[in-house]
Amino acid sequence: MAGFARRRRGDPQRCLRGLRRGGPHAAGAVTAGRVAARRVAAGDGQRRRATAGLRAGATARGLHPGAERCRPGGRRHARSTRAHPLREAQARARAAATGIAGAADSGRLQRRRDRRRRRRRACDDAAAARLRPGAGRSAATGGAQRPRAAARRRSGRAGTVAVGRTARARRDPTGDGATQRVPRQHGLPGSGARAATALGRRDERTPAADGGDRALRPLQPRPADLDAAQHDRSRSPLPARPVNASAEPAAQLPPAILLLGPTASGKTTAAIEIARRFPVELISVDSAQVFRGMDIGTAKPDAATLAEFPHHLIDLISPEESYSAARFRVDALAAMAAATMRGRVPLLVGGTMLYFKALCEGLAELPPADPAMRASIDDEAAARGWPALHAELAAIDPVTAARLHSTDAQRIQRALEVFRLSGQPLSSLLAAGRQVAPPYRLLAIGLVPGERAVLHRRIAERFDAMLAAGLEGEVESLRARYRLHGGLPSMRCVGYRQVWEVLNGLAPRSELRDRSIYASRQLAKRQITWLGNSLRPQLIDCLAADLRGALDRLLGPFLD
Template identity: 90%
Template structure:
């Protein structure tokens, strides 16, 4: 997974622990930390927000005191955080851990962040409203299949993976080409030369029974509501200037509470909507694991999960 000229065996080790929501990633990471000299680094786009503790399943103060996690509580809910900023912060945290003689253990469920870390990020032109408006006008006149054919002429690799009516992605690919003169596929391929200078072991915690994961998701959301998730959102609203478009308030759980508190959804539906959104998130995360990140998979429901982790990590860290 490294593009470095340094032989892989000479690179320092780092561990990636990925999995869907409610798969037990934090507990597994702590078990690893009890057994191996690791330093925990969070890979969670919601846990970066200060004050958002209940709905993000952030480790409690006692756990963080015993097992510190880097990249938690970085910004206020009024701010935004990006995959690009995560990559910079994560590489810095990894380097610091290595300098201290520890092995970076990156744990979380934000799959885009893992992908950005491992493959780099394409330097794409920013969205341009005028260019997008022209593409929309052309689509209204000619239709998206015609624009898809135009994309195929300048960027066949991108066009091949898009349906001829996938308006949002066709528009973005044409926008990138018109602004940069470069196919989107070429820019993305160039970004993949920036793998981190580490010997990586990626472990995916994936449930063997989806129904059990769904039950865990429901139980966890019920626990969040019982712990005061609605009150947490009320407190955040009193402390910060928030609106529904902020990344913090679009996080699963927070979005559903926000909609209830703003009269956009009945409170009687809060539990079902929150559980459904969590299930959809888990489905997307599992898809990422299978189609893009491709870690070594361990059943997170296995009774001997610590033993399975030991059998992978022992030889890797030896």
């Protein structure tokens, strides 16, 4: 009876009419047929609801209403996506609703799922083996490739070498059936980098002559500096660029050396070691060491060192005065010319990156500082606040205001001063300025730490030594000798500013060390950013054990 109901389940009314005409066990059969009819009717409702839900999902995904995506996460066109998931869902709903699906139906569905699973596994294995899916079958039988293979070729997964995965065995296309291991060829530097393996003429990674075959598309060329023959050569972590753009041939220009790096990187020690072995004269490039009387907090060389190795551009002005990048450029070029006339090589050493940039690229013609104008701007800032003046600057010079913080008092003051004195925005004057390189053949060397934690430890140890040497007493003596205030550039230097705030009751003494070390770390971070983004010297690890040898390898050929 159950088998008869299954055979006639497509039309429950016909099933009942056949049972009423008689037959063995007619009464029980009629009852069973009515029950089956009710189950079939309920199943039809559930099938219709399931079908409507699947079609609605297909429509929302932009597919044909009669088709659904064949795999989770896939986005393929309905033409290549058949209605297998829809039919499978209908079969499951019918089986669950009627309760009369036999073992034959479930077995058929299971076999269908197994076939699809085998096909997907074959496609994945073929792609992993760097063969087009079904290529062996096509070569033998002339059969067409499956749509999944075309999709994989379109996405760039077929015919290329996998990136970030271990090489797998691949069938040799020459026809002998052997397999070979394909190394990763992802074009990135790594340990043991090597050139691409030479493979056969028919290898799939070899581009077609016209470049038209998708599966044989040309590969991106390997960068020259990553070639196996040049992999072991030493080179800067950042590409060096020429810092001299003079029209005169470089071989005819006198040499000059730039030694720059973050605070506590050992620049002064390295410069003195260079001065012991090469005929150089030291020129300081430090915006804090130009002030007289500020010795401890600026880490100036001691008197004995200065007597043996004199430094130019140290102790130029009093802490009451200001020193600009334009003035430094004039003073530095004069000191370099004097050293060259004496037959020496100028060695400029320091950490004020703006001064290095001004020396190498020149500066625009800007109006000089006006003390009355600056006092007026300071009065406005006291009444309105620096953020309000920053908003005013944004209205007249949005380019300059965009690169300044709303509390950067010194630079906001200078930008407003330039505009009020000249009537032109600072950004326009800088853009119109001539970029003139100095008449020297420059070698720029940057000292950077290989481990930032070691540099931080050096910063902390050096500031502890400054406190022990009497930094607070030095600031108190400066206050007694000069008319100073917290807005002067001298008192804005790292270390001096924190001590000034403690002496004026603006910060607790217990926070002096931590706040000073934190400010020094931030300064070092900005200096390293300058090295990477603007100056780009030849970089050397200042923590390396062979620092002296690395400097000799750069300076020897340059000075010969």
